[in-house]
Amino acid sequence: MQVTENRVNQVPNIFLILITIFGSITLFVQPFFSAPDEGTHFGIAYTIFHDGKSNSEFGRYALPVDVANYRNGSFVSKYVVEKGDFKKNKLEFNLSYKKIQYLPQAVGMLIGEMIYPSFGVIMFFGRLINLILYICGMYFAIKKAKTAQWIMAIVALFPISIQQAASLSYDPFFFVAIFLAFSLVTNLSTKKEPLTVKWYAYIVGSVMMLFLAKSSALAMGLYFMTLPMVLFGNNYFTQTIDKIWKLCDKYIKTVILLGILVFLLFLRYEFRDYGGLLKGSQILLNTFTRADIQQNLDSLLTSGIIGNFGWLNYRLPEWLVIIDFIFLTIMAISEKHVDIKKRMIVTGGIIYFLNIILVSLVMYFEWTRGRLKMLDNLFVEGNQGRYYTPFLICLAPIGLILQKYIKIEISESNKKIMYIGFSVFNFIYFIVLTLLYYYTNDGGVNFLPHMGDLIKGIN
Template identity: 25%
Template sequence: MAGYKQWIQSEIKDYWLPWLIITIVFFFSSLYIYENRGIFIHERESEHLVVNQQRNDMTLGELTGNMKLSQSFRVEENTFSRVQLQFGTYGRKNHGTLLFMLKEQKSGKVISRQKLSLSKLPDVKNFYIDFPPVHQAKGKGYIVSLEGHHLQSGNTVTLWRSAKDSYKNGSLTINGKKQPGDLFFKVLKVENKPLLSKTAFVLVGVALLLLFLGSVVLIRKCSDHLHKVFLIIAIPFGLIITLIIPPFDQFDEIEHYFRSFEVSEGKFTNQTVDQRLGNYIPISLVDTVQDVRFIHQDGFKYELVRQEFAKKLDSDHRVFTRNYASSYPPLIYFPQALGMMLGRLIFDSPLAMMYLGRLFNLIAYISIVYMALKIVPVKRKLFFTLALIPAPLILAASLSADGITDATALLFVAYILHLAYGKVNQINRKHIATAILIGLFIALSKIVYIPILFLFLIIPTSKFSSKKEYIKKFAYLFIGCMIPFVIWNLMNLKNMSVPDLRINPGVSPGDQVKFVLTHPLYYVKYFIDTLYSEGNTLVISMLGKATSNYLYQAPSIVIFSYLFMLLLFGIIKEETEISIPVRNIDRFIFLGIFSIVFLLIYTALYVGFSPVGAPIIGGVQGRYMIPIAALFFLSLSYPKIVSKDGKLGFLIYTIVQCSMFTLLLHYLVDINS
C-alpha cells in the first residue's frame, strides 16, 4: 500500500499537468454525456421500411396543368404511417399546390387527403407525408395520388421515377394512362421510442469513460514506446468510427464501394459495351446504396440500416454502370476488396461487405503507420501526431483509397529519413527494393504525388560507394516506381479518354491548358486569390474539421490543438535527435517537394475540374494535402531549439488522446442528432 501511495505521489509530482488535463477532460466529458442524454433516452422516430421502390433513373418532367399521377402498391406489413417522396424543384421557389391522396385500392376509401405547398417542397431531399397509422394492412393494395391544379411550366416541380417496371406489386399511371416504370417512393412504419433505455445509456456512458481512463493508463505504461501508444489510441477510435459513421456517408464512398467490389472480383479495368464504358455490378449493390444513402439527415436511422443487413447479394442480376473510381489502380483497393471478399463468403450481404471493407482498410492504415513510427529516426512525435489527426484516420475507417495513400506516403517519408539519418551505413539493393515497394503506391495513387520520390535526394552521398552509384540507385527507384504507373495508365487509356460527366459545365482540360500557357500571369493571380480566399478552410479541413457528406463538425479546440502540436514538433528538436544532423539543404528539399506537389494539386484541379478561365480554382480539398503534410512541417525544423524534457512524451500523448476522445463524443452526439 505504501508503495502504491508513493507511486501516486511521484506521478502527481512529475506529471501533474497531463493528469490535470485528464481530470478536466474526464469531468467535462461526463457533463457532456449527461447534458446530451435526451438525444439517446427521449423518444424519437424509428422508421421501418414497408414498401420500397428505389429506382430513380429519370424524372416525370414538370407537373403542369391538372396533371394527375397515381402509384399503386401492396403492403406486406400490418401497419404503415408515412409515404416518402423526392421532388425536384429545379432550384426555384415555385408556387401553387398539389393534392395528395392515399386510398384503399379495392374499396376506394380515402385514408388521407393533404394539400402540399410547392414553395415548401425541398429540392432532391426526402419529403415525408405523415398520416394516422393504417392498421391491418398486410396483403392489401393502396394508391398514392398527386394532382395539380392549373400548374404552369417554369413554376412547378417534378418527381423521380424508374425507367422500367422494376416494382412488380404496383403500377404508375399519369392522367389515367399506365406508364412503363414506377414512382420513386417508400412506405414506412414510424414508431416513437428511445435509442437507449436509461439503464443502457448509463452503461454505455460509463463504458466510454472507462475506455478513456483505461487507455490513458495504458499510454502511461507504454509512454516510452511511441508506436505502441499509437495502437492504443488508433485502434479503439478507428473501430468505433468504422461503425458509427453512417453507410456511404464518407466522401465519395459510393464510388469506392463499387470499385472495391470490382477489384474483389478481379475486374481491374472498365470494359466497353455498346460504346459505353463501365462494368457489370450486381443490382443488389446499387439497391443497397439507394436504400441507405442520405437517410441520416436527422440522425442515424438504425432500424433502416438493420433491415438492410438482411438483404442478400444477388450476383446473377447485374447492371452496367460507369464508376469513376475505376480509373484508380486496383492495388490501392486491395484491403477493402479483401474485406468485401470475406463479407461475401461469410455474410453474403452487400451492407456487411461494406463494413468489412471499412474494417480491413482501417487495419491496413494502422499497420502501415505502425511500421512508419517504428523506423522513423527523427521527428517521431511529429509523425505520431500526423498519423492521428482526425482526417486521415477517419478516411482510413471508410472505403476510400486515400487511407492507403496517406499511410504509404507517411511510410515512404519515414523510410527515406531512416536511410538518410538512421543507422544505415551503406545503401544497398535491399534498401532500394523496399523504397520501390513503398513508393509505387504513391506513384499509382495520383500523378501529382510523384515528386515525393525525389525525397531520395536527402540521403547523403557518403552512404553510396560513389556519385555514379548514387545516381544509379536513384534511377532504379524512380524507374521502379514509374513502370507500374506507366503500365496502369496504358491499361486505363480508355477510361481516361472519356470525360467525367460529374464535373462542372464549361470544363475542357485541353482548352484550360492553353489558357494557362497563354495567360500565365492570370493563372498566378487566380492561384493566389484562391489561397487567400480559401487557404484557412484548406488547413482546418486537412486536419479534419468536416470529413463526411453531412459535414459532421470537429470541435475547434481539437483542430487547433493538433495545429499547435504539428507546428511545435515541426520546429523543435527532441533531445534524442541531437546526434542526427538535418542539413539546411534537406529542409530546402522538403519545402521544394511540398511546394511542387501543392502547385500540381491546384493546377490539376484547375485543368480537370474548373471551367476554362475561372477566377477561382475549384474542387481543392484539405485531404489532398495529407500525403505531403509531413514535408511541410519537416521544413520548419530549427536545430537550435531543443526539447530536453523527457516527460514531454506523456503530455503530448495525453493531449492527443483527450482530443480524440473529445472528437469521438462529439461525433456520437452529432451523428445521432
C-alpha cells in the same frame, strides 16, 4: 542510450494502442457511405472481384449516405439486415495497376459478401481490412523512422486520418505510401556506408507504392535526389552529384532564383490554354489567399487538414484546429536532434508546397473546368484539406532548423502525456460530433434540452 531506446519503442507502441481503439470505435460509429465519395469507392472496389461487363453497371451501388435513416434508426434494417442483389454478380478478377490501392478493401468486401450479402456487412469488412492496412503500415513507418516519430504519430491520429482509415477510400494506401517513403528517407539520410541490395529493394518498393497512389504522391520522389552520395559508392557519377550539391550550397541565392523561374515556367506551360501565366497565378492566389472569393478556404482547406468530416457536413472548430497546429509545431521543435543534410529539410518544404500546387492543378482542370464546367471560375473548386494531411510530416524536419532559434525542451514522458491528451480530446470531439449529427433528430442542435427532458422523464 536507454532513453533513446525507450523513445524509439514507446512512440509506435502508444500509437498502435490508440489507433486500434479509435479505429475500432469509428468502424461502428461512422455511418455507411458517410466518408467523402465512399459510395464511389464502394463501386470501384467491388469491380475488382466481379464481372459487370464493362463494370460500369456497378455504379448502382454507389449510394450516398442517408442521414434520415440514421436519425430515425432504420439504418440497421436498410443496410445490415436487408440483402442486396450481390449474389447475382459473377465472380471475376479485374485488377489493374490503377486499382491496386483498392485491393485491401476489395478483399474485405468479398469476404463480407460471402458472409452475408448486405451493404452493411460488405462495407464493414471492406473498412476493416482497410483499417488493418493503415494500422500496420503506419505503425511500421513510425517505428522505423529515425526522426519526427512524434509528428508522424500525431498526423496519423488526426480525426480526418482516422475517418479515412476506417472507410473504403484509397486514402489509407495513400497515407501509408507517404509515411513509408518518409520513414525510409530518414533512415537513408543518416547512413554512412554504401547501400546493400536490401536497401535498394526498399527504395524500389517505396517508389512503386508512390506511383500506385495518387499522382501527387510522386512529389516525394524529390527526397531520393537529396540522399548522401556515399550511399551509392565512390564513382564518377556520385562525385559529379556531390560537386553539383556543393555548387548549389555556394550559390544558394542563384539556385533559389532559378527554382522560382522553373516554377513560373511550369505554371505558364500548365495554363498555356487557359489564360497564361498571369491568369493561372491569379487563380491560385484567389484559391489560397482570398477567403472572400474562395469561401471554403477556411472550412474545407484549413480545417480540413485536421478535421472536416462526412460529406463535408461538420468539422472541428477553428479554435481547436489552431491549437492542434500550435501543438504540432511545438512537438516538431522539441524533436530529438538528428544530423541530416540541410537540402533534405529544404526539400521537405518544397514537396509540401509542390503537392498543394499539383493537386490544385488537377482539381482545376479535371474538376472545376472538366466536371463542373465552371469555365469562368477564378479559383479552384473541389480542393480538400485531407489531400495535404499526410504531407505535413515533410515539414517536421524544419523544426530541426528552428531549434537554433527557439529553445523548447520537453521530456519524453511529458510528450507522451501531451500526445495522448490531444489525440483523445480530438477523437472524442470527432465522435461526439458524428453521434450528434447522424444519430439525433435535429443534428444535436437541442442536445442539452433534450437530455434535460430525458432526465426529468426518468425522475
